[in-house]
Amino acid sequence: MGRLPLLGALPIIALLTVSACARPTGDFGRAERNVLNDEIMPAIGNTISDGSRFNLADQEIEMRDRVWRYLVAPHAYDWFGDVAVEFQRTRITPISNKPLKTRKYYDWLHSERFASSRVRYTRIEEDAIADLGMMPSAFASVCAVIEIDRQRGLASNQIAGLEDEVSVNAMKRHAENEAVIGWFARSVSYRYESYSYALDHLLVETPHEEAIGANARLNELAVWVEAAQRGDFCGDFGSHGNRDSTAIPSRVLRSAPDEGPYRK
Template sequence: MFRIALFLTAAALLTGCVSRPVGDFGRAQPSVLHDSVMPAIGNFAAKQRREPVSGFNQTDQEREMHDRTWRFLVAAHGKDWMFDGTVELQRTRIGRAKDHTYLPDRYYDWLKRTQYQSSRTRYSTVGRHIAADLDTLPTTFASICAVQEVDRQRRIALAELGGLEDKVALDVAARRTENEWHIDWFVRALTYRYESYSYALDHLLVETPHEQSMGVDEALRRLQPWVARANRGDFCSGSSPQGQGGGFAIPSRFQTMVIDSEVVAQK
């Protein structure tokens, strides 16, 4: 069985089908290859690397979290900058984590290569991408909070119930580690998106300055508190991060921009 699964995965890699299928709002869609075959191979590989691998079935909450965070790990609108194939190998644990090596210039490079009829459209593109993130962050944070609560309930049940096999305790600890690793990955991905958008806006301001940049800057200022909250591990406060203290605050580019006062003579 394992050899068959390995063959199917190898075939998917060769035909370019390793990317996970997605549906509305970038949420993952069911797939035997991606939901069963590749994770089975990945769990085997993880055990060989002596990483924790839980034998528990996924709860509804855990499945929901994985589906909702997926769109932040890849971007269907920009495959050339969000590494969808590499990310799927990382998600299924077939390959090691590589997201910490990503540089924030890829999004801007993708925008620069994409042909638009108007240079203003690049600002609109960045604005739409940030807006899509903002629209889905509340439910994504809620799904992470629900998983953290499941892990808490598991620990309580394990402590109160006696006579369970040692393997149960090992599975509880392993699943908690797996969930924590996935949440940490989401935090890195969200931070990476923010840094990529910021890098793109800074360079667009120099390359093709337009008034549309102010709307993108405002969208980034709305996204920043979510990034700060994720980095604090605050997924369960149940309120909008706007106006909350803590984290890092980045002033508007138009508050810190040095105005060019040079007078250019008209010919």
């Protein structure tokens, strides 16, 4: 099947932009598969992109489903952001390295009418807990793909008589996997920075002792973020979810006679 020129694909992309919804979430934080997001859009992406023509291995599908929840930002309630992620995930558009605005999460917390100003701190803590809960399985899925790429590289180099196209597709798939892993690492960092930005500003806007619990969860999340930035997905930490024993020191940001210290 020949590639569809980008200009010819623009009407299709425009139609999908209008009709597409955020990819639904299934069990354990993974994406829920459906015809639009997992058949139609990938087919268009395969036609437009110059990516690998290899089928995805089970481990590669699992990784993409596991890390997907970190690539979208439901906490910002930005529908266009979620659709943009789908275009990038399905290769209709390239993966973007453009920095995201960390204040969007705080802007949503600030504008939402909660019953109590304390609830905003609870929301930060709950969102961080949700991210923490899925992190071990996400790391394990990334580790599995790193091993798949290692095995694929060995086979490509050691099996004689393979067509050049096979080696090219293997290299392209490795590059695609690396791009997804890098996207995941940037996204978990963005989430942590968004939560931290919100906590910093809430400490000034509506100081409450609930900040201590939110800060504790962010300290836990920071350990995973640092591991992702190092590319440490396959050690005991990444595979089994063991936390680094090194504590991240808190900073006393503010204290009040009636409510005690608030930590960040």
